Amino acid sequence: xxxxxxxxxxxxxxxxxxxxxxxxxxxxxxxxxxxxxxxxxxxxxxxxxxxxxxxxxxxxxxxxxxxxxxxxxxxxxxxxxxxxxxxxxxxxxxxxxxxxxxxxxxxxxxxxxxxxxxxxxxxxxxxxxxxxxxxxxxxxxxxxxxxxxxxxxxxxxxxxxxxxxxxxxxxxxxxxxxxxxxxxxxxxxxxxxxxxxxxxxxxxxxxxxxxxxxxxxxxxxxxxxxxxxxxxxxxxxxxxxxxxxxxxxxxxxxxxxxxxxxxxxxxxxxxxxxxxxxxxxxxxxxxxxxxxxxxxxxxxxxxxxxxxxxxxxxxxxxxxxxxxxxxxxxxxxxxxxxxxxxxxxxxxxxxxxxxxxxxxxxxxxxxxxxxxxxxxxxxxxxxxxxxxxxxxxxxxxxxxxxxxxxxxxxxxxxxxxxxxxxxxxxxxxxxxxxxxxxxxxxxxxxxxxxxxxxxxxxxxxxxxxxxxxxxxxxxxxxxxxxxxxxxxxxxxxxxxxxxxxxxxxxxxxxxxxxxxxxxxxxxx
Amino acid sequence: xxxxxxxxxxxxxxxxxxxxxxxxxxxxxxxxxxxxxxxxxxxxxxxxxxxxxxxxxxxxxxxxxxxxxxxxxxxxxxxxxxxxxxxxxxxxxxxxxxxxxxxxxxxxxxxxxxxxxxxxxxxxxxxxxxxxxxxxxxxxxxxxxxxxxxxxxxxxxxxxxxxxxxxxxxxxxxxxxxxxxxxxxxxxxxxxxxxxxxxxxxxxxxxxxxxxxxxxxxxxxxxxxxxxxxxxxxxxxxxxxxxxxxxxxxxxxxxxxxxxxxxxxxxxxxxxxxxxxxxxxxxxxxxxxxxxxxxxxxxxxxxxxxxxxxxxxxxxxxxxxxxxxxxxxxxxxxxxxxxxxxx
Numbered sequence: 001x002x003x004x005x006x007x008x009x010x011x012x013x014x015x016x017x018x019x020x021x022x023x024x025x026x027x028x029x030x031x032x033x034x035x036x037x038x039x040x041x042x043x044x045x046x047x048x049x050x051x052x053x054x055x056x057x058x059x060x061x062x063x064x065x066x067x068x069x070x071x072x073x074x075x076x077x078x079x080x081x082x083x084x085x086x087x088x089x090x091x092x093x094x095x096x097x098x099x100x101x102x103x104x105x106x107x108x109x110x111x112x113x114x115x116x117x118x119x120x121x122x123x124x125x126x127x128x129x130x131x132x133x134x135x136x137x138x139x140x141x142x143x144x145x146x147x148x149x150x151x152x153x154x155x156x157x158x159x160x161x162x163x164x165x166x167x168x169x170x171x172x173x174x175x176x177x178x179x180x181x182x183x184x185x186x187x188x189x190x191x192x193x194x195x196x197x198x199x200x201x202x203x204x205x206x207x208x209x210x211x212x213x214x215x216x217x218x219x220x221x222x223x224x225x226x227x228x229x230x231x232x233x234x235x236x237x238x239x240x241x242x243x244x245x246x247x248x249x250x251x252x253x254x255x256x257x258x259x260x261x262x263x264x265x266x267x268x269x270x271x272x273x274x275x276x277x278x279x280x281x282x283x284x285x286x287x288x289x290x291x292x293x294x295x296x297x298x299x300x301x302x303x304x305x306x307x308x309x310x311x312x313x314x315x316x317x318x319x320x321x322x323x324x325x326x327x328x329x330x331x332x333x334x335x336x337x338x339x340x341x342x343x344x345x346x347x348x349x350x351x352x353x354x355x356x357x358x359x360x361x362x363x364x365x366x367x368x369x370x371x372x373x374x375x376x377x378x379x380x381x382x383x384x385x386x387x388x389x390x391x392x393x394x395x396x397x398x399x400x401x402x403x404x405x406x407x408x409x410x411x412x413x414x415x416x417x418x419x420x421x422x423x424x425x426x427x428x429x430x431x432x433x434x435x436x437x438x439x440x441x442x443x444x445x446x447x448x449x450x451x452x453x454x455x456x457x458x459x460x461x462x463x464x465x466x467x468x469x470x471x472x473x474x475x476x477x478x479x480x481x482x483x484x485x486x487x488x489x490x491x492x493x494x495x496x497x498x499x500x501x502x503x504x505x506x507x508x509x510x511x512x513x514x515x516x517x518x519x520x521x522x523x524x
Numbered sequence: 525x526x527x528x529x530x531x532x533x534x535x536x537x538x539x540x541x542x543x544x545x546x547x548x549x550x551x552x553x554x555x556x557x558x559x560x561x562x563x564x565x566x567x568x569x570x571x572x573x574x575x576x577x578x579x580x581x582x583x584x585x586x587x588x589x590x591x592x593x594x595x596x597x598x599x600x601x602x603x604x605x606x607x608x609x610x611x612x613x614x615x616x617x618x619x620x621x622x623x624x625x626x627x628x629x630x631x632x633x634x635x636x637x638x639x640x641x642x643x644x645x646x647x648x649x650x651x652x653x654x655x656x657x658x659x660x661x662x663x664x665x666x667x668x669x670x671x672x673x674x675x676x677x678x679x680x681x682x683x684x685x686x687x688x689x690x691x692x693x694x695x696x697x698x699x700x701x702x703x704x705x706x707x708x709x710x711x712x713x714x715x716x717x718x719x720x721x722x723x724x725x726x727x728x729x730x731x732x733x734x735x736x737x738x739x740x741x742x743x744x745x746x747x748x749x750x751x752x753x754x755x756x757x758x759x760x761x762x763x764x765x766x767x768x769x770x771x772x773x774x775x776x777x778x779x780x781x782x783x784x785x786x787x788x789x790x791x792x793x794x795x796x797x798x799x800x801x802x803x804x805x806x807x808x809x810x811x812x813x814x815x816x817x818x819x820x821x822x823x824x825x826x827x828x829x830x831x832x833x834x835x836x837x838x839x840x841x842x843x844x845x846x847x848x849x850x851x852x853x854x855x856x857x858x859x860x861x862x863x864x865x866x867x
Contacts, residue, residue, distance in 0.1 A: 504548055
């Protein structure tokens with residue numbers, strides 16, 4: 001079920017009605033059934049993989065939970081009989097066994113993800129009327145990256161004793177499979193949603209109205225802006241246009257992925273908000289970032305947090321890294337030795353982030369480029385600080401701040417363009433074409449209108465971008481929808497205008513084929 | 525007080541959206557009204573007099589049979605309920621709608637569309653269906669005709685289908701958005717007066733048939749039409765209008781199946797394919813688009829030829845002595861000749 005569809009809106013409306021009509025103690029069951037229905041649209045095989053993830057993570061979490069309890073109990077009982085060192089040794093041994101169990105759980109979950117995303121195209125299967133047929137059938141399993149990461153995160157949090165163990169299998173299933181976050185995230189942690197999903201919720205008009213407005217806003221970004229510019233991107237890529245068109249591609253693709261992904265997340269978070277569930281935010285005005293590091297703290301935040309918490313930090317603290325640091329200090333000097341483990345962990349983390357998006361060279365290069373740019377940026381930081389100290393007025397001036405934001409936007413747009421071609425040499429080739437193909441005049445002589453987007457559509461897209469920018473700025477302190485809740489006439493007028501704008505200017509229905517979300521489709 | 529304002533403004537916003545959806549939908553839908561073939565079915569709803577014969581089918585029907593000529597020459601009252609690329613399932617539902625209003629002596633169904641196993645073009649199918657008045661039959665016709673990409677909701681809310689046309693709107697679209705559809709036909713006949721002869725240098729040959737069997741779905745709907753007519757005591761007559769086009773080649777394999785079907789079901793079947801000489805058709809004069817369709821001159825010849833068959837073989841009454849009916853039809857015949865003469 002696509003979020004940008006009437007089916008989803010109808011599904012959400014029915015679910016909301018039932019959710020608030022049933023006795024509160026069974027609300028979580030309604031959510032679980034809703035998630036099952038939502039997922040059932042993806043087919044039996046998808047449902048099987050989700051169930052597999054639920055069962056594996058449940059078993060792992062239960063074993064870890066039991067071990068934590070037994071450890072605590074043992075330590076309590078032996079408080080007086082064992083020495084401090086003996087207790088420490090016992091705890092370490094116990095923890096090691098738990099770590100093995102955790103690793104087995106993570107391995108099985110990861111194996112399932114790796115099989116679906118990378119191996120099924122070689123040894124896949126499909127279910128036909130005659131039974132199961134094996135062959136090169138690349139599996140498309142909705143949301144497997146997201147629920148696998150949610151489950152692994154939960155297992156690690158339980159191991160670290162930072163999350164409670166959910167004993168009820170069905171409540172655990174709800175945490176892993178809560179439907180709004182399955183298609184494109186956010187990647188929530190148990191601390192974010194676990195308790196909320198168990199709690200009872202009364203209908204709250206403010207939450208429902210704000211949630212609905214957020215859904216509309218998501219539709220606007222997705223259908224009026226992102227999907228409208230998609231044909232131009234497709235045309236530039238398919239025709240392998242270079243020069244000024246490559247620069248346009250970078251800009252257009254940034255606009256598209258922003259509208260598509262943030263719009264989709266708005267629909268997800270708005271849907272959950274109507275039901276009284278607050279999912280973690282995934283974006284915080286990313287295009288206002290002044291540096292690459294800041295950008296990644298504002299873009300796809302839950303993914304960034306996940307990789308930081310579960311890959312970067314554990315990796316940085318491994319014995320191997322400590323040895324590497326020691327070796328570096330001895331052979332290459334203190335400065336390099338100090339940086340070596342952090343930089344190695346950064347590059348590995350970004351490589352993993354790239355591979356999470358897909359097993360292709362463009363994702364590898366994309367991940368590595370992000371890591372390298374962040375590291376260079378960090379190395380240049382002392383220089384920036386000197387500049388800042390020397391010219392504080394200039395640094396704090398609006399034009400310089402804007403310059404930094406534009407610089408970051410352009411840099412990220414350039415790195416992101418690897419997604420478009422899915423071909424590393426071709427991307428570099430088209431990039432270098434900007435240095436020897438001087439065709440800027442073409443776009444003023446009708447070239448823009450030959451990209452399968454009409455003048456009126458460009459005008460709508462431009463107006464859409466202006467509105468998106470304005471809303472982003474106005475929401476810096478507090479979400480605009482919450483401000484509008486306090487001004488009902490204006491708020492409802494904007495709601496009506498949004499509805500009409502989406503219905504008239506939206507790219508949906510026959511003749512449009514871009515309604516599937518980029519992150520929901522490619523990065524399942 | 526604020527709560528009250530909140531509720532009232534919310535309800536107002538919903539009403540504004542609803543109003544905009546209806547108004548924009550009507551305006552955007554109207555943007556296709558320049559197309560004459562979007563007005564072929566609506567005329568029937570204004571008729572009150574009964575008909576001896578109802579013609580059902582596609583372009584070969586609404587550009588091939590002229591009710592005015594049929595009355596003028598044989599005194600047979602008729603109406604054509606044809607539309608562009610009308611599929612058999614659309615024909616069935618249009619027939620069911622027609623038979624709820626009247627019980628003609630005979631229904632003439634043109635068999636060309638029997639080779640369609642699914643709706644060929646969404647835009648054309650929709651154009652025809654949207655000209656029908658809302659009823660259970662229209663709903664059934666929509667459901668039967670919908671392609672996989674379509675949604676039923678878009679038939680109730682045309683904005684969902686036509687929204688992309690907002691940039692093509694002109695003032696006329698706003699002016700006529702809520703006008704009732706205008707009947708531009710002569711009892712369902714769409715007049716074409718241009719002459720564009722068959723291109724004799726075109727030596728293309730029809731494609732070989734991969735599957736000679738007529739689609740199962742089409743034949744099932746033909747069964748339904750047969751059963752419906754039988755139930756109402758109406759004679760169903762099958763006909764194949766003349767063809768002179770590679771694009772609409774009528775394969776002998778198809779014809780043989782219709783012959784068998786007609787025999788099995790006790791129906792009359794008249795194929796006019798290959799009977800140009802008998803009919804008097806001259807493809808250098810009687811077509812307006814290189815032989816794909818007949819113009820008014822060709823249609824008059826076909827109607828005369830087929831009218832004779834109807835009168836002689838099916839015992840249809842000559843109403844030319846009926847003063848009341850003659851008066852009604854005289855007006856229609858005059859209107860027909862007015863347009864024919866004007867052009």
